[in-house]
Amino acid sequence: MAPLVSLLRLTLFALPVFSLGPPNYSNKDLTAFIGSERAIALQGVLANIGSSGSLDQGAFSGVVIASPSNANPDYVFTWSRDSALTLKMLVDEFIAGRSSLKSTIEDYIKAQAVVQTIISPSGALDDGTGLGEPKFNINETAFKGSWGRPQRDGPALRAITLMSYIDWLLKNNGMDEARNKIWPIIANDLAYVGQYWNQTGFDLWEEVLGSSFFTVVNQHRALVEGGRMATKLGQTCTACNSQAPQILCFMNSFWDGTSVVANINTQTQRSGRDANTLLAAIATFDPEGNCADGTYQPCNSKILASHKVLVDSFRQIYPFNSNRSAGTAAAVGRYAEDVYYEGNPWYLCTLAAAEVLYDAIAQWNKNGSVCVDAISQPFFADLIPSIKQQTYTAGSSGYNSIISAVQNYADAFVTIVQSQIPQNGSISEQFSKNKTSTATPLSAYDLTWSFASFVTMAERRSGQYPASWGSTSSPAATTCAGTSEQGTYKPALAAGAPNVTCTVKDTFIVNATTYYGESIFLTGNTTELGLYDGFQSWSMSPNNYPLWQLQLPLLPNQAVSYQYVRLQSDGTTYLFETVNRTLTTGACGSPSVTVQDVWTGPTGTPPSKKY
Numbered sequence: 001m002a003p004l005v006s007l008l009r010l011t012l013f014a015l016p017v018f019s020l021g022p023p024n025y026s027n028k029d030l031t032a033f034i035g036s037e038r039a040i041a042l043q044g045v046l047a048n049i050g051s052s053g054s055l056d057q058g059a060f061s062g063v064v065i066a067s068p069s070n071a072n073p074d075y076v077f078t079w080s081r082d083s084a085l086t087l088k089m090l091v092d093e094f095i096a097g098r099s100s101l102k103s104t105i106e107d108y109i110k111a112q113a114v115v116q117t118i119i120s121p122s123g124a125l126d127d128g129t130g131l132g133e134p135k136f137n138i139n140e141t142a143f144k145g146s147w148g149r150p151q152r153d154g155p156a157l158r159a160i161t162l163m164s165y166i167d168w169l170l171k172n173n174g175m176d177e178a179r180n181k182i183w184p185i186i187a188n189d190l191a192y193v194g195q196y197w198n199q200t201g202f203d204l205w206e207e208v209l210g211s212s213f214f215t216v217v218n219q220h221r222a223l224v225e226g227g228r229m230a231t232k233l234g235q236t237c238t239a240c241n242s243q244a245p246q247i248l249c250f251m252n253s254f255w256d257g258t259s260v261v262a263n264i265n266t267q268t269q270r271s272g273r274d275a276n277t278l279l280a281a282i283a284t285f286d287p288e289g290n291c292a293d294g295t296y297q298p299c300n301s302k303i304l305a306s307h308k309v310l311v312d313s314f315r316q317i318y319p320f321n322s323n324r325s326a327g328t329a330a331a332v333g334r335y336a337e338d339v340y341y342e343g344n345p346w347y348l349c350t351l352a353a354a355e356v357l358y359d360a361i362a363q364w365n366k367n368g369s370v371c372v373d374a375i376s377q378p379f380f381a382d383l384i385p386s387i388k389q390q391t392y393t394a395g396s397s398g399y400n401s402i403i404s405a406v407q408n409y410a411d412a413f414v415t416i417v418q419s420q421i422p423q424n425g426s427i428s429e430q431f432s433k434n435k436t437s438t439a440t441p442l443s444a445y446d447l448t449w450s451f452a453s454f455v456t457m458a459e460r461r462s463g464q465y466p467a468s469w470g471s472t473s474s475p476a477a478t479t480c481a482g483t484s485e486q487g488t489y490k491p492a493l494a495a496g497a498p499n500v501t502c503t504v505k506d507t508f509i510v511n512a513t514t515y516y517g518e519s520i521f522l523t524g525n526t527t528e529l530g531l532y533d534g535f536q537s538w539s540m541s542p543n544n545y546p547l548w549q550l551q552l553p554l555l556p557n558q559a560v561s562y563q564y565v566r567l568q569s570d571g572t573t574y575l576f577e578t579v580n581r582t583l584t585t586g587a588c589g590s591p592s593v594t595v596q597d598v599w600t601g602p603t604g605t606p607p608s609k610k611y
Contacts, residue, residue: 008593023196030411033418038458040425042093044451046087049104050138059138062107067429067444075444077143080115080154081204085107085283087451088161092459094464095168103577105498112142112158113185113495117148119528121538122150124503124553125489131155131192131199137418141527148202155189156222157283160469160585162186167467170232179233184492187235190226191487193219194239197247198482203263204276204331205334210266213254214280220247221284224474237486246483248476259306260296262335274335275349278356282456285359286471287366295471298359299367302377305337308379318345318433322587327382329353329412331433335530341443344430348415348453358460361403370392370402383409390505427451430468465487502588503553510564512599513546515606517569520548520599523576524562528554534574537565551592558585564597566605577601 035259040582042402048068050059055068057076064083087108090343100118120142123129132150133145152477162185164180197219203212227240262274281298289297296303308326313336315321317356321330324586331345332353372380380387392399420431420439427450428441459465461527491497512520521537523530530536540548559580566575578601586593 008024019380024291024568025341030415030418034458035413036394036453037418037421037425039452041427041454041458044425044427045090045448045455046104048446048448048451051060051107053589055375056136060140062104062109062111063138063140064412064448065446066107066449067139069444069446070268070585073444076138076448078115078138078476079138079156081134081151081157082449083112084154084157084161086448087257088157088164089166089452089455089459091161091164092100092464093455095164095401096459096464098483109165109185111140112162113497116143116185116188117491117497117500119503119553120144121412122146123490125500126502126553128188128192128195128487128489130553131188131489132196133204134202140534144530144536145537146407148206148209149238150196150201151204151206151215152196152457153204153212154194154220155192156215156218157184157405158228159189159193160218162468163225164451166229166233175233179235181492183229183233184490185495186226186229187237188487188492190222190237190240191444193222193490194243195483195487196238196484197243198250198484200265204279205274208263208266208268208270210263210268211250211253212263212264212276213251213260214283215277216251216254217280217284220244220251220474221469221471223247225469226470228470228473230243235250239487242485243483244474245477246481249478249480250473251294251296252476253480255302259309260302261477269605270335270337271313273306273310275310275332275346275352276335277303278310278349278352282358282359284469284471285356285466286468287362287465289363291363291367291371292474293472295472297363298356299363299370299444301371301373303356304317304360304376304379305354307356308382309578314345315341320433322435327409329409329416331431333430333433333439334411337360341430342433343443344433344455345420345449346425346430347417347420347447349412349584350458354410354417355457355460356415357406357413358457361406361462362463362465364399364403370399372402410461414461418453427454445593481603500555502556504584504588504590505551505592506585507541507549507551507592507594508562508597509547509549510540510599511546511592511596512548512564512566513603514542514566515569515604517607518604519567520564521567521574522550522552522562523565526558526560527557528552532563532576534565534567534576537574540564554585556588556590559583560585564599564601566599566602566604569607573604575602575604 047053047055048065050056050063053060059065063078067279089100120130120133122133165576169178182457185250200210205213223240223244226237230237260277261272281303332349333345372389422439428445429447431442432440436442471532491500523532523537540550561580563577
């Protein structure tokens with residue numbers, strides 16, 4: 001179990017109300033607990049953002065770290081998805097009146113302009129491939145280790161977050177900043193979505209290669225919102241108009257007749273019952289949304305059915321949930337087959353089970369009715385066994401009973417989370433699936449996404465909602481087709497991006513005989529090549545062993561020095577070549593160059609088995 005943040009450390013960034021010690025939640029009602037913990041969670045988020053956060057681990061300005069935990073697990077990295085979801089919460093808080101958050105948002109904007117240009121294992125900006133890179137070092141350099149890549153949700157989520165901020169700017173004389181500084185970042189992300197939405201990628205848990213429901217619904221929202229925003233700014237987004245209807249059509253593919261399946265077009269064998277679906281509905285929540293359309297809003301019958309199926313899937317596998325029968329709240333994990341940290345409930349997933357219901361209540365109240373149909377009736381029947389398939393209008397006793405039952409059900413999920421948050425208010429990634437007499441957090445502590453999830457849940461419960469994103473304005477295509485639109489990509493210079501207008505993709509091949517368990521890497525004298533740091537070097541492919549190969553985007557017209565590096569079977573010892581090689585990259589648009597070398601240097605210690 002990861003260590004919890006100490007009370008002393010917490011008080012460094014807690015609000016003054018906690019100066020006399022931690023609150024005693026056991027004697028408070030749920031509303032008071034949420035108010036107290038919401039303040040802690042917000043400050044917990046800010047503590048994890050560079051460069052002024054008290055727990056930011058040295059992160060560059062505007063960079064959001066996933067957690068201060070640097071071992072078991074090491075989460076001192078920045079993820080595009082987590083960062084965008086976190087900043088969306090901060091933007092909403094800023095718009096609601098927390099003016100002090102403006103500088104944090106501006107720092108994030110600059111950081112993302114830089115991150116878009118980082119040459120990574122996924123690629124580079126000039127063809128958009130680099131935007132699919134999910135994870136970076138906190139000093140705005142590429143993470144080059146093995147990972148589930150590409151992940152295609154980050155660009156959509158970042159665009160959504162920045163467009164929310166632009167909406168505020170346009171109401172506050174910020175047209176120039178919106179159009180010249182921020183829109184170029186968004187334009188890159190929308191171009192990526194339009195070009196790559198119908199290609200598979202890894203899901204939000206970074207495990208399943210396929211088409212992810214969470215990714216696809218956010219891609220749809222980004223393009224719909226992007227088309228509207230482009231018009232406001234006097235810009236164009238042709239992909240927004242051409243691809244959004246196709247994505248909406250494709251979204252119907254995830255419904256299997258019982259619930260939404262989290263991932264399709266995949267070789268991974270799972271049930272598909274996954275918190276992915278609830279998190280997707282939360283991320284695309286539109287307070288003016290239509291419960292019956294294909295955007296899978298929280299009040300949609302298919303989301304409610306998926307809620308029941310997902311929650312029920314954890315009732316028997318977690319001892320924590322013993323005696324929690326259908327219709328009572330239960331601890332919720334990612335998916336029933338999860339084995340990460342032995343598969344436990346997650347705070348953010350249990351909170352999602354509550355938040356999606358608060359969202360649904362808001363939409364029912366807005367629309368003035370609740371429709372119980374054959375798909376949603378099993379969900380409602382768990383709460384009100386006598387419920388019938390019909391439309392219940394606002395003001396009727398049936399409607400009032402539904403709203404009260406769903407509200408209480410949602411609150412009960414939050415009560416579970418309350419029981420698992422220690423007195424200092426820290427929220428980790430997971431809590432124990434076993435019954436315990438005290439809170440038992442597990443995995444990474446002070447998880448930024450967990451903190452952000454608590455705040456968004458609290459916002460919805462209190463009636464604080466984001467603006468509509470126009471979910472009803474884009475009809476689905478009449479015939480689904482796997483189309484795409486070629487994007488163009490440029491660095492957002494006005495926002496602080498370096499002027500990386502193109503890259504040259506050169507190929508490195510080295511003939512190197514290795515012992516079993518050894519690998520060959522490439523490094524060199526530039527930031528992109530890793531500055532001769534073995535831990536920042538590039539992994540090469542042994543598919544044509546003993547030839548090791550790597551195609552790498554490099555900056556044009558650049559004289560570079562490089563070496564090959566041998567990582568021994570212990571996984572920590574690097575052996576460098578005894579020669580230093582040189583290469584001058586070509587100009588933009590020049591043909592790719594292939595260099596062929598032979599390993600020159602130490603060969604390491606032979607194990608008993610040859611590679």
